[in-house]
Amino acid sequence: MNLMEYQGKELFRRSGIPVPRSQHCNTPDEVAAFIEKNPGKWVIKAQVLMGGRGKAGKIKFASTSEEGRKAAVEIMATPMPPNRQNPDGEPIHSVLVEETLDVALESYCAISVDRTTKKPAIIVTRFGGMDVEEVHEKHPESFHTFFVDTAIGYSPFIGRELAFKADLDAGFRKQFPAIVAGMYNLFFTYGATLVEINPLILTKDGRVIAADAKVSLDDDAVFRHPEFKEWQKTLPLDADETLAAQAGLGIRNFRTFPGTVGTMANGAGLAMATMDAVKNAGGEIANFLDVGGGANAQRVRNCYELVVNHTGAKVFFINIFGGITRGDEVAKGIVEALNTTKARKIPLVIRLTGTNEAEGRRILKDAGMTPVETMDEGAARAVELAR
Amino acid sequence: MSIYLDKNSKVFVQGITGAEGSYHTGRMLAYGTNVVGGVTPGKGGQKTEHGLPVFNTVEECVAATGATHQCIFVPPAGAADALFEAYEAGIRFSVCITEGVPVHDMLRVVGTTPGMRIIGPNCPGLISPGKSSVGIMPGHIFKEGNVGLISRSGTLTYEVVDGLTRAGLGQSTCVGIGGDPIIGTTFVDCLREFKNDSQTQAIVICGEIGGSDEEDAAAFVKEHLAGMPIVAFIGGRNAPPGKSLGHAGAIISGAFGTPQSKIAAFVAAGVPVADRPSQIPAMLAERMAAVV
Numbered sequence: 001m002n003l004m005e006y007q008g009k010e011l012f013r014r015s016g017i018p019v020p021r022s023q024h025c026n027t028p029d030e031v032a033a034f035i036e037k038n039p040g041k042w043v044i045k046a047q048v049l050m051g052g053r054g055k056a057g058k059i060k061f062a063s064t065s066e067e068g069r070k071a072a073v074e075i076m077a078t079p080m081p082p083n084r085q086n087p088d089g090e091p092i093h094s095v096l097v098e099e100t101l102d103v104a105l106e107s108y109c110a111i112s113v114d115r116t117t118k119k120p121a122i123i124v125t126r127f128g129g130m131d132v133e134e135v136h137e138k139h140p141e142s143f144h145t146f147f148v149d150t151a152i153g154y155s156p157f158i159g160r161e162l163a164f165k166a167d168l169d170a171g172f173r174k175q176f177p178a179i180v181a182g183m184y185n186l187f188f189t190y191g192a193t194l195v196e197i198n199p200l201i202l203t204k205d206g207r208v209i210a211a212d213a214k215v216s217l218d219d220d221a222v223f224r225h226p227e228f229k230e231w232q233k234t235l236p237l238d239a240d241e242t243l244a245a246q247a248g249l250g251i252r253n254f255r256t257f258p259g260t261v262g263t264m265a266n267g268a269g270l271a272m273a274t275m276d277a278v279k280n281a282g283g284e285i286a287n288f289l290d291v292g293g294g295a296n297a298q299r300v301r302n303c304y305e306l307v308v309n310h311t312g313a314k315v316f317f318i319n320i321f322g323g324i325t326r327g328d329e330v331a332k333g334i335v336e337a338l339n340t341t342k343a344r345k346i347p348l349v350i351r352l353t354g355t356n357e358a359e360g361r362r363i364l365k366d367a368g369m370t371p372v373e374t375m376d377e378g379a380a381r382a383v384e385l386a387r
Numbered sequence: 388m389s390i391y392l393d394k395n396s397k398v399f400v401q402g403i404t405g406a407e408g409s410y411h412t413g414r415m416l417a418y419g420t421n422v423v424g425g426v427t428p429g430k431g432g433q434k435t436e437h438g439l440p441v442f443n444t445v446e447e448c449v450a451a452t453g454a455t456h457q458c459i460f461v462p463p464a465g466a467a468d469a470l471f472e473a474y475e476a477g478i479r480f481s482v483c484i485t486e487g488v489p490v491h492d493m494l495r496v497v498g499t500t501p502g503m504r505i506i507g508p509n510c511p512g513l514i515s516p517g518k519s520s521v522g523i524m525p526g527h528i529f530k531e532g533n534v535g536l537i538s539r540s541g542t543l544t545y546e547v548v549d550g551l552t553r554a555g556l557g558q559s560t561c562v563g564i565g566g567d568p569i570i571g572t573t574f575v576d577c578l579r580e581f582k583n584d585s586q587t588q589a590i591v592i593c594g595e596i597g598g599s600d601e602e603d604a605a606a607f608v609k610e611h612l613a614g615m616p617i618v619a620f621i622g623g624r625n626a627p628p629g630k631s632l633g634h635a636g637a638i639i640s641g642a643f644g645t646p647q648s649k650i651a652a653f654v655a656a657g658v659p660v661a662d663r664p665s666q667i668p669a670m671l672a673e674r675m676a677a678v679v
Contacts, residue, residue: 269540
C-alpha cells in the first residue's frame with residue numbers, strides 16, 4: 001500500500017520527523033479559505049502516487065487566496081500525464097498546501113527491506129531533490145548504505161556514521177541521527193517496506209526538514225493498524241486492480257495486455273509460465289491471471305467474465321495443475337461456470353492435470369471444449385484459435 | 388541421503404486441528420512422513436482424527452515426542468510467534484506454509500534465530516521422495532532419484548517435477564523456498580546442501596523475475612558447483628511490470644531482477660536456461676549423460 005505525500009507526512013509527524021507546516025485540501029475553495037486565514041507564501045502540490053509532479057506543472061506557488069484557488073483549479077483540472085513509471089497517468093483529487101522553504105541544500109535518505117541481507121537498509125546520498133535512479137546513474141559512489149541488525153535495532157551512531165560517510169553538509173549533522181531514528185521508528189511501528197525522504201532539506205536558517213514523503217506499507221501488516229483501512233479506501237486502484245478486486249481476486253492477480261490470447265492459471269509462477277508459453281507459441285497475451293487455490297465454479301465464472309469482458313481475448317487458455325485437487329471436479333466447475341455465464345462465448349482451451357485427469361478431460365470434451373494434456377500443446381492450440 | 392529431510396525426521400504440525408493443518412497432516416501421514424504430533428493451544432491432551440497427540444505448547448510436544456521438524460499452518464498474525472516458540476524449544480528446522488506473513492515479522496525472525504533453518508514462508512514445503520514430505524506438495528507426482536530441485540513457486544514446481552518424473556528422472560529433495568521478500572532459505576542455502584549430498588547428481592533451479600536470488604545462485608554455481616549438471620528456468624519473462632514507489636530496493640541489489648540479468652548470470656556460470664518447463668528434462672538428461 002503506497003501512501004500519498006500528505007499521508008506519509010502525517011506518519012512523519014507522529015514519528016518525530018520534522019515536516020513543513022501544511023494543510024491537505026480537497027477543493028480549490030478549501031485552499032483559498034486556508035490561505036485567507038494564513039497569509040504567506042505557499043506551495044500547492046498535487047496529491048498523487050506518481051513522481052514527476054514538478055515537470056508536469058502540478059506544483060505551483062501562491063501568495064494570495066485567489067492565486068491559491070487558481071493554482072488548485074489548474075492542478076486539478078487535468079490528470080497527471082502518463083510517464084514511464086505509470087503509463088495510465090493518474091487523476092488528481094486533492095492538493096497539499098505547504099509552507100515554502102528557503103532551501104540551502106538537498107539530500108536523500110531512505111529505509112527499505114533488503115532481500116539479500118534480510119535486513120532493513122538505510123541509504124543516504126548527499127544528492128537530493130532529483131529522481132533517485134538518475135542520481136544513481138550519475139553519482140553511484142555517493143550512495144552509502146547501512147544494514148541494520150534487527151536484534152539491535154537503530155542506534156544514533158548509524159545516523160552519525162552515514163552522515164560522515166556520505167559527506168552531508170555540517171548543517172545536517174546534528175539533527176540527522178534523530179531524523180533517521182524517526183524514520184526507523186516509523187518503519188518498524190507501521191510495518192513499512194519503504195520510507196523515503198527526497199529531498200531532505202537544510203534551510204538557510206539551519207533547520208533540517210523532510211520536504212517530501214514516500215511511504216509504502218506492507219499490505220500483510222495493515223491488519224495491525226485498523227486506522228489505515230480508511231486510507232486504503234481513498235488510495236487509487238488502477239483499472240486492472242479495480243477489476244481484480246471486483247472479481248474477488250487479489251489486486252495483483254490480474255493484469256491486461258494488448259494481445260488476443262486470454263490466460264488463467266492456478267499459482268503466480270504457473271500463470272507467468274503460461275504467459276511465457278503463449279509467447280513462445282507465437283501468440284500475444286491478453287492478460288495475466290492467477291486464480292489462486294480452489295478453482296471452483298464461481299471463481300472460474302468470475303475469471304471468465306473478467307477476461308471476456310475486459311480484455312481483447314479471442315480465446316481463453318485455462319491451465320490448471322491440479323496437484324491434490326481432483327481433475328473431474330475442476331472440469332465440472334468449469335462446465336458449470338460456462339453454462340451459467342451471460343458473457344459472450346469465446347473458444348476455450350483447457351489444460352488440466354490432477355487426480356482423475358482423464359475423466360476431467362472427457363467431461364470437458366463432452367461439453368464442447370478443447371482439453372489438452374500439456375501446457376505447450378494448450379498454448380499452441382490457443383494461439384491457433386486466436387488467429 | 389537427500390537434504391534437510393529423511394524418513395527418520397520427526398515432524399510436528401503447528402495448528403494441527405485447523406482445517407488446513409488437519410487435512411495436510413493426513414496427506415503427510417499417507418505419504419509416509421513420520422508425523423509424531425501437533426500443537427494447538429487449549430486442545431492439549433486430545434487426539435487428532437489421525438490418532439496423533441495434541442499439545443498446548445511446542446515445549447511439551449518436543450519433550451513428549453522428540454520432534455525435530457516443525458510444519459506451520461497457523462494464520463499469518465501467529466506465524467512469527469510459532470517460529471519463536473519452536474526456536475525457544477530447541478527446534479532448528481521449520482517449514483512455514485502460511486501465506487501473508489508480515490515482512491517485518493520475518494525480518495525479526497531471521498535476524499534473531501541464528502542456526503535455525505526456516506523454509507518459507509508462503510511456500511509449498513519440501514519433499515524427499517520415497518522418504519518424507521513436509522508441507523502441501525502432491526506426493527504422487529514425485530519419484531525417488533538423484534535430481535535436486537529448488538523453486539520459488541508452488542504449481543510451477545509441480546509442473547517441472549511432473550515433467551522430470553514422466554521422463555524417468557527421479558528427485559533427491561525438492562524444496563519450495565517461497566516467493567516472499569524475506570524468506571528463511573535461499574537458492575544458495577539449498578545449493579550448499581546439495582553440493583554435499585551424495586544422492587544428488589543434478590540440479591534444477593526454478594527462478595522468477597524480481598529480487599537477486601537467481602544471480603546469487605549463479606555466482607555460487609560458478610564457484611562451487613562447476614562439474615554439476617544444472618538447468619535453470621526463469622518464470623515470468625513476459626510478466627506485468629510492477630509499479631514501484633521509489634527505487635531504493637533496486638539500488639541496494641545493484642540489479643533490477645530482470646529476466647535478462649538472471650539469464651545472463653546463469654549462462655555466464657555455464658548453466659543453460661530452458662525457454663519452457665517442458666524442455667528441462669531433456670536438457671538435464673543430456674548434461675547428466677555428458678558427466679557419466
